[in-house]
Amino acid sequence: MTDAATLAFVVPRGVDDPARVSGGSVFDRRLADALVARGRPVRVVEVGATPAALADVFDDIPDGAPVLIDGLVARAGPDVLERHAGRVRTAVLAHMVTAAFADAAEHEISAERRAFRSASTVIATSDWTQRRLIDDEGVRRERVVVVAPGTDPAPVSLGTPDGAALLCVGTVAPHKGQDVLVEALRGVGTDHPWHCTIVGSVEGSPPFVAHVRTRARRAGIEDRLSFAGVLDRAHLERAYRRADLVVAPSRVESYGMAIAEALRRGIPVVASDVGGIPQAVGVGGAALLVPPDRPDLLGRALGAWLTDPGLRERLTNRARSTRRERPTWSEAAARVDAIVAGLS
Template sequence: MTDPVLWFVVPEGVDDPARVSGGNVFDLRVADGLRGLGWDVRLVESGADASSPAALATVPSDGLALVDGLVAIRAPEAIERARGRVRLALLVHMVAGAFADADVEALAAERRALACADLVLATSAWARDELVARGLVAPERVAVAPPGTDDAPLAEGTASRASLLCVGAVAPHKGQDVLVDALAALGPGWTCTIAGSVAVDPAFARRVADRAADLGVSDRIRWAGAVGRRELDALYDRADVLVAPSRTESFGMAVADALRRGIPVIATRVGGIPEAVDPGRAAILVSPGRPAALREALRRWMTEPGLRDALTAEARREGPHRADWSDTAVRVDRALRGLR
């Protein structure tokens, strides 16, 4: 018997180290996992001209296509043309309407693309519930496949226990502005590395950097920019706690990655982050968009050795047992085989 074929339509540059994103990592890990489960996965990159039929035209009639949601929302016309000709699954990393600044065109494109899907794969139970609550997808057409984590050694950390790490594109929904305001009132002793592309929203990135300078904390913040896998691993290894101040988050892959390495987490209670920290004994969750709440959690980390020790011990105990990418691939495999 030949392996089942899956055409996986992904963003252009999905494996480009300069374009590292949670969505790209998810796509590549799932593709690898599905190959291990017997699929013939054929990656099809779709660039800025995604509204043309080029990407999906490579899929033969009655073929099975899995389309990354970023491609789908940019190319609703191509998705509509493929409807009925191919068996169509859409992979939703984030719900457009969850962003405070979502524009009308993006919302309409998302609705059009989702209406064409035979199957929708959501990356968290939160995302599934959002899609259903917003009337975008019927519950029976949605399956959940949360991100996994890579196998990694437990982090070494630092003697100071005050090395903070924030991972994610520097953009409003990631909340680095909230983090800077919280750090400014925290007092001395800490250092913070912010790792993530500043090209997503350059104006926002400049405002955050300027704010840090105005508040006198620039000398304790390192802006690492977009980093490759090896450098990110090194940053995790030197981190004592991960801080995720997001305003919107479908799951929180950096949260899960940190916990896998035995690094405790201080994060916002938003979107899928509570799923990522589950069972939550190695994390402190606070309300989003509130520097004072984040500052208080960070203050406790800095000034309460017993709390630090308890959270770190729990993170190190849980880390090796957290879900990996093979679990994600199994969920995707099970859902896709229902379309064959």
């Protein structure tokens, strides 16, 4: 039972499962920890994405208590949120807008819209997500606030002398665009001794993973790619420390936590100019942005990075000089804490 002073933070089951790490799960866990560090009582409630499971959780929350719920769970039970809207104070954390995905089912889009509209507040993770919530989901502007993901303090990346260590972080899935990356690297060729490490779950979309591997093999660059799978925090930190460049070839992206983490470490970025990525990049001039789903242009940017020492030096210096300007998890938690305090 959650008391009226405790924030019930409702998250998808398996939020701490190392085999299912995603940007959303990292956000949920880091935010919960940072709220507790600020002194906010938090009870993290893991729940399966079904109406019955969500109903059990809300039935256990006392009148007037604050609730923060992950959007993935909220869309599973819009009836529940609507039924309890006048009894508890609910904020929905919108990591992404389902309608942004080309293959999204209409019933999922509709359910998510109802969940968002029934909340007292919707927390968006980027300005882009906020615009989508207002323009496409019909959420009133005054009910949507932006809280960008934070970053952890981290040392500067060591990198390599020739800029050859490329890193791509994100679950291996169509919206993350690793197939675009492989095609771009095929165009770069093998004259330069580059190597790309792809970090992220390969369990969510096996056919796509197989497709990416097949394209790499046919392109003759299979030995230049490493699929590292999900890494724990220590091993992920090691991957960042060895990287010269982080590549984010996403087709859809609400923010780009891996981009922010890279820049926090002084690592430049080549990424798609899509969604919330420009906000994650910021104004430091430490990134090259290309249109999404354009392997030719992505390959051109990667080729320039690998062959132009002056470009590498400029981008790296800019990343290192602005790395401390990235938002922290403490700052993100402070904003969410204020939102929770003001829920009505």
